Amino acid sequence: MDKMPKWADVILIPLISVLLALIVSGFVVLIIGENPVEAMQIMVRGAFGSAYGWGYTLYYATNFIFTGLAVAVAFHARLFNIGGEGQAALGGLGVAIVLLSFGWPHWSIALLAAILGAALFGAGWAAIPAYLQAKRGSHIVITTIMFNFIASALLVYLLVNVFRVPGSMAPESARFAETVHLPSAAEFASFLGFRGSTPLNFAFFVALVCCVLVWLLIWRTRLGYEIRAFGHSQTAAVYAGIDPVKITMITMLISGGLSGMMAINVVMGEAERLVLDFTEGAGFVGIAVALMGRSHPVGVVLAALLFGALYQGGAELQFEMPAVSREMIVVIQALVILFTGALDNMVRMPMESVFLTLRRRREGVDPKRRSPAE
Amino acid sequence: MDFLTVLQILDSTVRLATPLLLACLAGLFSERAGIFDIGLEGKMLAAAFFSAAIAFTSGSVWVGLFAGIGASVFLSGLHGAASITFRGNQLISGVAINFLAAGLTVVIAQTWFSQGGRTPQLPSEARFGNIVLPGAESTIREIAQLGPLGQIYSELISGHSILVYIAFLIVPLTWWVLFRTRFGLRLRAVGENPAAVDTAGISVVGMRYAAVVICGVLCGLAGAYLATALNAGFVKDMSAGRGFIALAALIFSKWRPWYALSACLLFGFFDAVGNRFQNIAVGEFVVPVQFMQALPYILVVIVLAGLVGRAIPPRAGGEPYVKER
Numbered sequence: 001m002d003k004m005p006k007w008a009d010v011i012l013i014p015l016i017s018v019l020l021a022l023i024v025s026g027f028v029v030l031i032i033g034e035n036p037v038e039a040m041q042i043m044v045r046g047a048f049g050s051a052y053g054w055g056y057t058l059y060y061a062t063n064f065i066f067t068g069l070a071v072a073v074a075f076h077a078r079l080f081n082i083g084g085e086g087q088a089a090l091g092g093l094g095v096a097i098v099l100l101s102f103g104w105p106h107w108s109i110a111l112l113a114a115i116l117g118a119a120l121f122g123a124g125w126a127a128i129p130a131y132l133q134a135k136r137g138s139h140i141v142i143t144t145i146m147f148n149f150i151a152s153a154l155l156v157y158l159l160v161n162v163f164r165v166p167g168s169m170a171p172e173s174a175r176f177a178e179t180v181h182l183p184s185a186a187e188f189a190s191f192l193g194f195r196g197s198t199p200l201n202f203a204f205f206v207a208l209v210c211c212v213l214v215w216l217l218i219w220r221t222r223l224g225y226e227i228r229a230f231g232h233s234q235t236a237a238v239y240a241g242i243d244p245v246k247i248t249m250i251t252m253l254i255s256g257g258l259s260g261m262m263a264i265n266v267v268m269g270e271a272e273r274l275v276l277d278f279t280e281g282a283g284f285v286g287i288a289v290a291l292m293g294r295s296h297p298v299g300v301v302l303a304a305l306l307f308g309a310l311y312q313g314g315a316e317l318q319f320e321m322p323a324v325s326r327e328m329i330v331v332i333q334a335l336v337i338l339f340t341g342a343l344d345n346m347v348r349m350p351m352e353s354v355f356l357t358l359r360r361r362r363e364g365v366d367p368k369r370r371s372p373a374e
Numbered sequence: 375m376d377f378l379t380v381l382q383i384l385d386s387t388v389r390l391a392t393p394l395l396l397a398c399l400a401g402l403f404s405e406r407a408g409i410f411d412i413g414l415e416g417k418m419l420a421a422a423f424f425s426a427a428i429a430f431t432s433g434s435v436w437v438g439l440f441a442g443i444g445a446s447v448f449l450s451g452l453h454g455a456a457s458i459t460f461r462g463n464q465l466i467s468g469v470a471i472n473f474l475a476a477g478l479t480v481v482i483a484q485t486w487f488s489q490g491g492r493t494p495q496l497p498s499e500a501r502f503g504n505i506v507l508p509g510a511e512s513t514i515r516e517i518a519q520l521g522p523l524g525q526i527y528s529e530l531i532s533g534h535s536i537l538v539y540i541a542f543l544i545v546p547l548t549w550w551v552l553f554r555t556r557f558g559l560r561l562r563a564v565g566e567n568p569a570a571v572d573t574a575g576i577s578v579v580g581m582r583y584a585a586v587v588i589c590g591v592l593c594g595l596a597g598a599y600l601a602t603a604l605n606a607g608f609v610k611d612m613s614a615g616r617g618f619i620a621l622a623a624l625i626f627s628k629w630r631p632w633y634a635l636s637a638c639l640l641f642g643f644f645d646a647v648g649n650r651f652q653n654i655a656v657g658e659f660v661v662p663v664q665f666m667q668a669l670p671y672i673l674v675v676i677v678l679a680g681l682v683g684r685a686i687p688p689r690a691g692g693e694p695y696v697k698e699r
Contacts, residue, residue, distance in 0.1 A: 138678035330477030342467035
């Protein structure tokens, strides 16, 4: 089955797909009547041209690392967790409850507790769809979509009726105490030029630690092996004594927990209170990130960085080219999902034939004459 | 609550159920042919924008309707190419289409109209007006004078846009096509056992593309109804999850047309009640409006859990057909 070398599968095909997505996006910009090359320059400069830009790019990337890892872990068990949005929202609820209920003496202890709260609530929200998939065979894609909507309604209800500060009209919780303030980039990395307005905060390191842990889990533990085996062939996995219910449940709990931890970055690190719709679609970006990163933590980090840059660069683009609306990011995101996910074979099939021809030529076989084995 | 109030709620139930019904039947065709479609939302949104935008620029609602259907069929074709020709993941393709529509509609709206991602308010000639059936009254004051039957006729049955009547006629049509024609038999067979259909010498790819195009046309009607009949113009994200509620209704109805009608009416009713009463007091308890909004989704999870009758999707759904084995 080795039609292509591994590097082509892991690096070349995603790169070609992303390039195609960017070319089509360029055409969209062209049709709008703006210069795509100039737009690209503005976006790159906006995302990477200053410490300010980097601060936002890495802040967004932190969100996408969490949600991307969540989708990636589920992908390894061939489960499509489309419910990152709802799980992240519930994670925010967990963070808010943990931080508002107790007077934490120091941010480091509060961070550990908040991580626990976020992961537990996120995992809890994934638990019901996971159980229904494992025990009743209900399609996890449909149930997780439904749970996104239920989560959103639940959060609106709680913010309006429970968490809202008396006398305030805004549907948001009270501000967390000063002691649980996570160090921002301006505090721990001012030597890099980060200023006070930078949203980048300590949660970035939590995300990177999660990447290492996910890598260890998937490729260096027995459980990870079982998850991958289950993803490759359910029947073979069951035959090998792997419990499908257990794997489905555990994988989805980990996935939901990772989604929920996104709230550490946004709710605890940036907003410092629970606000409405704080996820801003990051749960869905996670799908694109996991697809592009080929479900590998290193790939996820790189893809998250790309999408972080898109988000920040897109915001700058809106300032400099008012004709291009901020939703252009959503278009690019859609095209990346389309080309790296759904139209994967469109790129793969021609590439496979190119590599086959190359190999035959190298082995001195006439490509026109087929061997009987084929 | 008097009789006329009940009728008014039912009347808005019909209005709100119509886009759900059209999208639900769209999904029915696609999924019965084995193509899962979670991109109903996106197609509806694209159709809503293009119908409103073209109706505004051309001044004709019919031209707008066709533009909306065209946009929706284009996205359907994309979904078909990804999931039939290139054998990609149908769910991922659906997700991509939803985002593509959500982004492109606003980007283009901003370029064309510069009103923050919306179309201008449509004048009445660029909208589908309400049809007053013969012998029916149209103003509330006149309707209140009538007897119960007259009130039902004038308030509930009369006074909808033509797309509402079309949507309700498509239900028996769908049933007839799917269960009483050769085309329908083949379409359902393609969703259950494509290899058998292939053996019989019928093109699986052709059948599936046909189903996907029908899905696009119906989603186009749904979107056009949203922007040119229910509202007067397009606003950002105006489909507001209706595509997913339609998907929920499709599962709730177990992929059958008449059940789809009742499911959509039920979900439309939730919406109508939620719109009219913010919080409903039942004895001591107050049912919050958010609960009413979440109810369709909760019901679907309950149905999917197999607690109230089991929903079994078409067997070959979601799997690309590979001829050579």
